[in-house]
Amino acid sequence: MDWGQLWRITSTPDNVPIVALLFLIPFYTWYGLRQAFANDKLIEELEKNPEMTKTHHRKTLPWKPGWAQEVHVWPFLLRVEFLAAIIVTVILMVWSITLNAPLEEPSNPTLTMNPSKAPWYFLGLQEMLVYFDPWMAGVVLPSLIIVGMMAIPYFDTNPLGNGYYTYKQRKFAILTFCFGFLVLWISMIVIGTFIRGPGWVWFWPGQTWDHNIVVYQPNKDLPDFFGITNAWGKAVIGLAFLGGFGAVTGGAIHKWIMSDDFSKKVYQKMSLLQYATLQFFLITMMLLPVKMILRLTLNFKYILVTPWLNL
Amino acid sequence: MAEETNGSGQPNGNGNGNGKKGLATLIEKAVADGKALQKRALSEAEEYKDIQKTHLWKSVFRVKHDETPRSRSLSVLTNVFLHLHPSKINRDAVRYGFTWGMGGITFYLFIVLTFTGILLMYYYHPTKADAFRDILYLEHDVPFGKLLRNMHRWGAHLMVITVWLHMFRVFLTGSYKKPREFNWAVGVILMLFTLLLSFTGYLLPDDQLGFWAVTVGTNMARATPLLGTEGPLGPQLGMTPFNDVRFALLGGSIVDSNALLRAYIWHCIAIPFIVAIFLAVHFWRVRKDGGISGPAPVVLAGEVKELK
Ligand code: HEM
Numbered sequence: 147m148d149w150g151q152l153w154r155i156t157s158t159p160d161n162v163p164i165v166a167l168l169f170l171i172p173f174y175t176w177y178g179l180r181q182a183f184a185n186d187k188l189i190e191e192l193e194k195n196p197e198m199t200k201t202h203h204r205k206t207l208p209w210k211p212g213w214a215q216e217v218h219v220w221p222f223l224l225r226v227e228f229l230a231a232i233i234v235t236v237i238l239m240v241w242s243i244t245l246n247a248p249l250e251e252p253s254n255p256t257l258t259m260n261p262s263k264a265p266w267y268f269l270g271l272q273e274m275l276v277y278f279d280p281w282m283a284g285v286v287l288p289s290l291i292i293v294g295m296m297a298i299p300y301f302d303t304n305p306l307g308n309g310y311y312t313y314k315q316r317k318f319a320i321l322t323f324c325f326g327f328l329v330l331w332i333s334m335i336v337i338g339t340f341i342r343g344p345g346w347v348w349f350w351p352g353q354t355w356d357h358n359i360v361v362y363q364p365n366k367d368l369p370d371f372f373g374i375t376n377a378w379g380k381a382v383i384g385l386a387f388l389g390g391f392g393a394v395t396g397g398a399i400h401k402w403i404m405s406d407d408f409s410k411k412v413y414q415k416m417s418l419l420q421y422a423t424l425q426f427f428l429i430t431m432m433l434l435p436v437k438m439i440l441r442l443t444l445n446f447k448y449i450l451v452t453p454w455l456n457l
Numbered sequence: 458m459a460e461e462t463n464g465s466g467q468p469n470g471n472g473n474g475n476g477k478k479g480l481a482t483l484i485e486k487a488v489a490d491g492k493a494l495q496k497r498a499l500s501e502a503e504e505y506k507d508i509q510k511t512h513l514w515k516s517v518f519r520v521k522h523d524e525t526p527r528s529r530s531l532s533v534l535t536n537v538f539l540h541l542h543p544s545k546i547n548r549d550a551v552r553y554g555f556t557w558g559m560g561g562i563t564f565y566l567f568i569v570l571t572f573t574g575i576l577l578m579y580y581y582h583p584t585k586a587d588a589f590r591d592i593l594y595l596e597h598d599v600p601f602g603k604l605l606r607n608m609h610r611w612g613a614h615l616m617v618i619t620v621w622l623h624m625f626r627v628f629l630t631g632s633y634k635k636p637r638e639f640n641w642a643v644g645v646i647l648m649l650f651t652l653l654l655s656f657t658g659y660l661l662p663d664d665q666l667g668f669w670a671v672t673v674g675t676n677m678a679r680a681t682p683l684l685g686t687e688g689p690l691g692p693q694l695g696m697t698p699f700n701d702v703r704f705a706l707l708g709g710s711i712v713d714s715n716a717l718l719r720a721y722i723w724h725c726i727a728i729p730f731i732v733a734i735f736l737a738v739h740f741w742r743v744r745k746d747g748g749i750s751g752p753a754p755v756v757l758a759g760e761v762k763e764l765k
Contacts, residue, residue: 160666162611162614163614163615163617163618166618167618170618170622171622174557174622174625174626175625177554177557178625178626178629178630179629181554181555182629185755188755189755189757192755192757193757193758193759199757203754204754204755205549205752205754205755207549207552207752213548214548215547215548216545216546216547216548217545217546217548217551218526218529218530218533218544218545219533219539219542219543219544219545219546220529220530220532220533220539220544221529222546222548222551223542223546223550223551224533224539224542226551226553226558227558227561230558230561230562230565231565234562234565234566234569234615235569237615238569238608238611238612238615239604239608241607241611242604242607242608242610242611243604243607245607245611246596246603246607247606247607247609247610247611248666249592249593249596249662249664249666250664250665250666251664251665252589252663252664252665253589253663253664253665253667253668253712254665254668255668255672255711255712257665258669259665259666259669262669262670262672262673263670264670264673264674265655265656265659265670266614267617267652267655268652268656268674272673275677279680280676280677280679280680280687281680281681281682281685281687281688281689283677284677284678284680285677285678285680285681285682285685285688286682292645292649295645296641296642296645296646298628298633298641299633299634299635299637299638299639299641299642300638302633302634304634305634305635305756305761305763306631306756306758306761307630307631307634308631308632308634308635308750308753308756309630309631309632309634309750309751309752309753310630310631310751310752310753310754310755311629311630312631312755315758316631319628319631320628320629323628327621327625327628408758415763454689454690454693455682455689455690
């Protein structure tokens, strides 16, 4: 166990944000879900007692008859904003006084940095480079992430859970979003920071970085597993695999949606276009973990091999 | 003049009786005038004690600052900085637990970064010869230069974290649902530009860290489908290292002085400008969509017609 190196990584000033993320993300996930579960409990109670729905004010927050619905922005909101500004300023000041922003040697095109890491917020993309070619990991997938996120409100037809925390009423949405955000994005950043060493080789936390390591990884493409060498054959089996992957994943997602009465109803409200868009983005998202697993277990490189692009 | 400073009241010159009398009245008058002036000054000063009643104050703030509901509303609505707010809001919306304050904190960090960024610009030349040295100069010679640079750097990191947390809470509260779909999309663009803002700043110190991060980052642009030399179908469409997207990003085929200048302009002018515009739309839409979404009363599945 190389504690020294672990400490060096953890205490590198540029890694402080990631260490902060390690605490902030779980904290706010808990903080949000806690309110969601409290609301879910209230929803359950209200569903049991129809009488209560008429009188209860339907929030888990304290409320007394006669309390005004609204309060003045000045001072009730502005004082909170002012306080927040002061706290953030103090945090930033203390952070800036105690830790210096990194400055390396002057840039030198002839001296490559190893490992050469992207800024931490792009480490997820850099990690994806292990599993996909640059056109996919660096261009297509990031674009799809942005477009897919922008499209969320347009294919989520579930009218419930608008303006309050809830898990029960939005299980499907919450689980898929958390999978994308927490598992595929945040944890990739953590892997990129704590696990990837020189040559982007996987080192477990505490394992000493070996700068001379040479990893012998005979990569295999899908056609190699079948001994296919013909270019047409490669393209056909690649496309067949992708089609199969899409069908299986899409089918599984469909089954999951249909398995519960509520999401079935939400599904019935969707237009064909909405449902196809949802499926497209979810299937594409699932391509990443599937390729990760194949890669890390079988040294699997490409599914689709063509003279122009490999996937 | 000399007579007045004598102090004993004795005429010290060779003046006659008439002059003596005239002088005494003169002094008396002066003292009386002085007293009157003092009284007036004091009473006027008394008026200045209530700063809110001064001409200057009224010209700046335009409304009274007392505790009537009307004044409280007006002090928000008639202030250019505060008029982003409504005059009243849902009593639960001020709770930290709902918004986590993350949108507001992100905006505050954007302001802090603009402020520290402008100060940094006074010391920075975007040229290969000067950039790195300017950073050293900032760190070692400029008063508070190190603090300034640190605050800008860490503020940027913090802004990335807070924008993600803001997005996460907007998702968890379902606040992107009708009628806020469009504002969510605006938010995604804001997040993208927040990341790009951070990234373009990375190259500016012209050190190894930034240089290689940008080299690796822009090398990926080579692989852009159709538009990059190494991207699928790029070569077939006539892309070379001298006309593809990477060339456009760097202003050349290598990361050099043109790239530095481009990063500088994106970072200091173009992206902040774009972000400011989208922020204006974002805040405008928060208001027009009816303020923030909650904390709203829970709705039961059985109550929604479309779900029955
Ligand atoms: C520079 C980045 C951003 C700034 C400064 C910003 C600022 C704000 C502020 C001050 C609010 C008021 C409520 C609150 O504080 O939570 C707000 C609301 C909102 N933001 Fe952002 N935001 C940013 C990015 C984003 C992103 C990335 C998203 C989503 C992807 C987003 C979506 C929304 C939505 C939908 C609302 C309305 C929330 C509600 O009604 O509860 N914003 N934003």
